[in-house]
Amino acid sequence: VATNLDLSKRQSPQWLEDFNRDGYAVIRNVFSLDEVAALRKAMEDLKVNQAKKGTQRPLDPQVPDLVYFYGDMLSAKGIDHLVFDDRLVNVAKAILGPHIVYWGDSTYHFGKGYRGFHKDCVDRSDPEGLDWKSEYDVIRMGIYLQDHERYSGGIKMRKGSHLYPDLTSGRAVDVPSHSTDLVVWKLTTTHSGNAVRCRFFPRTTLQNRWENRLPDILALPEQKERHTLLFTYGRPGIHLDRYIKYCVDRGDYHEHWRHSSYDEKLLERSRRLGIEIRKPTSDYGSAFRI
Numbered sequence: 633v634a635t636n637l638d639l640s641k642r643q644s645p646q647w648l649e650d651f652n653r654d655g656y657a658v659i660r661n662v663f664s665l666d667e668v669a670a671l672r673k674a675m676e677d678l679k680v681n682q683a684k685k686g687t688q689r690p691l692d693p694q695v696p697d698l699v700y701f702y703g704d705m706l707s708a709k710g711i712d713h714l715v716f717d718d719r720l721v722n723v724a725k726a727i728l729g730p731h732i733v734y735w736g737d738s739t740y741h742f743g744k745g746y747r748g749f750h751k752d753c754v755d756r757s758d759p760e761g762l763d764w765k766s767e768y769d770v771i772r773m774g775i776y777l778q779d780h781e782r783y784s785g786g787i788k789m790r791k792g793s794h795l796y797p798d799l800t801s802g803r804a805v806d807v808p809s810h811s812t813d814l815v816v817w818k819l820t821t822t823h824s825g826n827a828v829r830c831r832f833f834p835r836t837t838l839q840n841r842w843e844n845r846l847p848d849i850l851a852l853p854e855q856k857e858r859h860t861l862l863f864t865y866g867r868p869g870i871h872l873d874r875y876i877k878y879c880v881d882r883g884d885y886h887e888h889w890r891h892s893s894y895d896e897k898l899l900e901r902s903r904r905l906g907i908e909i910r911k912p913t914s915d916y917g918s919a920f921r922i
């Protein structure tokens with residue numbers, strides 16, 4: 633499928649129609665294979681260098697393979713250009729309109745992580761909440777730097793679930809993303825990471841409980857160590873303000889933001905692109921070291 637990032641045409645691209653209908657979309661061939669290789673290499677270097685700096689997050693015994701670090705993508709050498717990359721910003725603007733906000737909500741993960749259907753929005757378990765009262769406009773993007781069409785480890789989505797304040801609505805689909813693709817979803821969309829595909833029925837989407845129980849021998853392996861980049865943008869307004877406040881109140885973002893920073897060159901670029909930058913905490917960047 634050809635990428636359709638040319639938004640100058642009057643007709644909206646197929647991925648945008650998919651996104652509006654399903655609450656998520658896969659945009660094919662955003663990156664070249666050379667870029668994918670360079671991003672994987674940059675992440676490998678980060679893994680070594682950030683560990684030396686002592687910014688690795690404590691391991692969670694529930695997901696002992698998952699390695700990730702304090703500090704956002706803008707503060708991470710070799711992947712810092714992505715948040716303001718024209719292609720990704722154009723996708724965000726096609727969905728959210730010309731004024732978008734970034735507030736240090738981005739991260740990069742190594743290895744198998746959490747599985748289980750959930751939503752990311754504030755009112756994930758409150759059907760009466762404001763998230764469900766007007767068009768929801770905070771989105772997350774995922775770059776999965778390996779193949780998830782023929783291998784396990786991808787993301788599952790529930791189609792159309794962005795409109796329902798529960799975790800069961802919408803048909804579950806294993807997103808067949810390739811290393812060169814971009815996946816984008818609303819924070820109201822129900823999703824589950826680290827999908828397992830069955831070796832003998834690779835196109836059958838397994839329920840979480842079967843994914844958790846499937847013996848390794850019956851599961852398709854992962855192609856390579858899972859390398860994932862996740863980042864979030866929003867349109868100014870009530871959903872964004874509530875989401876940022878929710879992250880601040882949760883407390884677990886505090887240390888992440890202390891290790892995040894914006895250098896002047898990137899700030900200048902964000903200004904040119906019309907991206908508003910917010911720093912949600914007063915000590916944002918106070919623990920950042922090059």
Ligand SMILES: O=C(O)CCC(=O)C(=O)O
Nearest residue numbers: 752786787824825826862
């Ligand atoms: O790791 C993934 O594929 C999904 C991450 C996720 O569930 C999230 O960002 O909320």
